[in-house]
Amino acid sequence: MKLSEAVLESLNDIDPVYLEKSEKEYGWVHRYRKAGAILFSAAAAFLLYVAVTPKPTTYDTGGAVNEAASQEMKEGAAYDSYSSIEADSGEAPMEEAREAERQVYVITLQDRNGETLSAESLQNVCDMLKEAGYEVMVDEEGRLEGTLSEAELQACLEMIPYPYQVEKQ
Amino acid sequence: MEDREILDLYFARNEDAIRETDHKYGHYCFTVAWNILFDNEDSQECVNDTWNQTWQLIPPQRPSKLQYFLAKITRGFALNCLRTKTREKRGGGEYEAALGELEAVLSSGDDPAASFAAKDLAETINRFLKKVKDRDRNVFVRRYFYMESAAKIAKRYGLSESNVNVILNRVRTQLKEYLQKEGYL
Numbered sequence: 164m165k166l167s168e169a170v171l172e173s174l175n176d177i178d179p180v181y182l183e184k185s186e187k188e189y190g191w192v193h194r195y196r197k198a199g200a201i202l203f204s205a206a207a208a209f210l211l212y213v214a215v216t217p218k219p220t221t222y223d224t225g226g227a228v229n230e231a232a233s234q235e236m237k238e239g240a241a242y243d244s245y246s247s248i249e250a251d252s253g254e255a256p257m258e259e260a261r262e263a264e265r266q267v268y269v270i271t272l273q274d275r276n277g278e279t280l281s282a283e284s285l286q287n288v289c290d291m292l293k294e295a296g297y298e299v300m301v302d303e304e305g306r307l308e309g310t311l312s313e314a315e316l317q318a319c320l321e322m323i324p325y326p327y328q329v330e331k332q
Numbered sequence: 333m334e335d336r337e338i339l340d341l342y343f344a345r346n347e348d349a350i351r352e353t354d355h356k357y358g359h360y361c362f363t364v365a366w367n368i369l370f371d372n373e374d375s376q377e378c379v380n381d382t383w384n385q386t387w388q389l390i391p392p393q394r395p396s397k398l399q400y401f402l403a404k405i406t407r408g409f410a411l412n413c414l415r416t417k418t419r420e421k422r423g424g425g426e427y428e429a430a431l432g433e434l435e436a437v438l439s440s441g442d443d444p445a446a447s448f449a450a451k452d453l454a455e456t457i458n459r460f461l462k463k464v465k466d467r468d469r470n471v472f473v474r475r476y477f478y479m480e481s482a483a484k485i486a487k488r489y490g491l492s493e494s495n496v497n498v499i500l501n502r503v504r505t506q507l508k509e510y511l512q513k514e515g516y517l
Contacts, residue, residue, distance in 0.1 A: 165435065165438075166438045166511070166516060166517070167431055167434035167437075167438045168431060169453055170430060170434055170438065170453065170457065170476075170507070171411075171427070171430065171434065171476060172411065173453040173454035173457055174454075174457065174473075174477045175404050175407055175408050175454075175477075176454035176455075176458070177409070177454070177457070177458060177461070177473070177477055178396045178402075178458050178461070179396075179400035179401070179404075181461055181469060181470075181473050182397075182399075182400040182403060182473060182477065183397060183400060183471040184398075184466065184469070184470060184473075185469075185473040185474055185477075237479075275355040296489075310426055
């Protein structure tokens, strides 16, 4: 038997740990897809929400069901002005709420040997997260710093293929 | 069903063990065989042989990782089947390609009939794999244990096909150097 054949044969006695690890590697690639699918679903759900949620109108203001609004409806132009103010004030708090739930997180990454991750690998991770649309950067101490919501943080962590520690600033 | 429960069925000599094994790992084992044989009928036969062999081995054995225990048995049957087929006609899909790649690096120019102590070589390769970087080792394992194509490995790990080929080339060279050091070449 040639050595090459013997090598292929003897791989049948490979340590099962290596077989398992070769499957696990698939796991984190799979998670990228999974994270992508989750983000896509979330985006679709948000767009659906926006599409089906009615904008503040005469009826939303409650004008149709109380006397005060009825009075404004009678005032014609005055009502239009009121309605547009209502519409604006309905959007702003939502945006503010979204901003408010974002916090600054610092993520320290290590390689698989527990050593500090190389600058190049760190930058690769940072670029990957940026491409995915997250607000992250590499800080002066070689850590990832991101302004993220809880959900965004979780999605980011799912994408990071290294051990990590997270601190909330 | 959890592996532990399947193993309990084997130990209870309950034939549902084979049905459950087939249900959980049938496709996986078929893929292991098919990557070597490229033949549906032969691959299915290897899978059936695997279930029979597993029935005989468990008990007394109780593998800690049933999936890889089955993979090794299936791979063994597939290689045997290929050897039989090869005597009649050359050509075994990815196996032939993988063998050719290794031959190109490991050919010693010595007596090709030289025999190798299989167990020693297996231990040597395990020691070698321990030294290889995780990602490179995974690529090597997918190629030479599972006989997956470079394209499939690239897709699995999110690499380019050329990147996979570079990694394989590097590991083959490292393997050659290691085997030289160990006196195999």
